[in-house]
């Protein structure tokens with residue numbers, strides 16, 4: 001049996017369906033917009049109020065990640081573990097062979113004293129007691145720090161170590177993380193700096209660094225080094241980011257095709273109604 005509707009009624013139904021679907025579309029757009037638009041607001045380090053710098057991180061740049069991984073195992077892994085990251089996964093994601101990783105990126109040994117296997121997690125041999133006795137705190141696992149602190153925080157933290165005579169022991173402080181227990185491990189590369197302040201009391205503000213001792217790297221080279229380290233830490237905190245984005249694009253494309261098909265299907269269903 002064919003459904004017959006008066007044409008005025010059919011028009012009303014059509015208009016109602018059209019406006020409902022438009023509202024749904026607009027709602028979907030409104031809900032998803034914040035996901036696509038990354039609103040950039042100036043970031044400040046929690047606590048210290050120091051303005052953070054934003055490095056040019058590209059986690060799809062394998063060369064940058066390889067340099068970052070090399071620096072990380074050389075300069076950071078003596079103290080910090082990266083407990084959730086496996087060397088073998090690193091090889092796969094950074095476009096390296098497992099031999100490359102075993103020969104160039106593994107400097108630790110396992111409990112039996114054998115070189116750490118490529119399938120192992122990126123852990124080190126520092127015991128918690130040793131860490132606590134040496135630094136007052138156990139150096140934290142850095143696998144997820146890019147998520148908890150953010151890339152800008154890590155980059156600016158690595159850039160703002162300075163000489164501070166008021167601190168006993170290491171005599172080093174940090175502008176982003178005042179009172180940090182970590183020594184300036186990249187002092188050879190960056191050299192030693194001291195902050196210059198202007199103003200007094202509440203108006204006192206940081207205007208730049210003066211160089212106390214030159215490092216082996218220029219400022220640009222040092223910035224590039226810590227950008228690579230930050231990129232590597234960002235990769236570790238979210239190793240499947242690029243796979244997720246690829247799948248996301250595929251899903252969007254699928255929905256687009258589905259919309260076109262649904263449109264023609266709708267036309268087909270409604271063509272006999274009026």
Ligand code: HEC
Pocket residue numbers: 071072075076077078079080135137138139140142145148149154157158179180181182183185186229
């Ligand atoms: C000599 C040991 C040592 C080395 C080497 C070292 N760190 Fe640290 N690091 C520490 C200690 C100790 C802390 C804890 C500081 C605190 O909480 O006061 C720390 C804290 C940090 C934090 C802050 C983590 C958080 O969420 O609070 C980051 C980021 C960090 N280190 C990055 C690095 C990077 C990158 C390297 C390599 C370039 C490195 N560290 C090398 C000892 C070390």
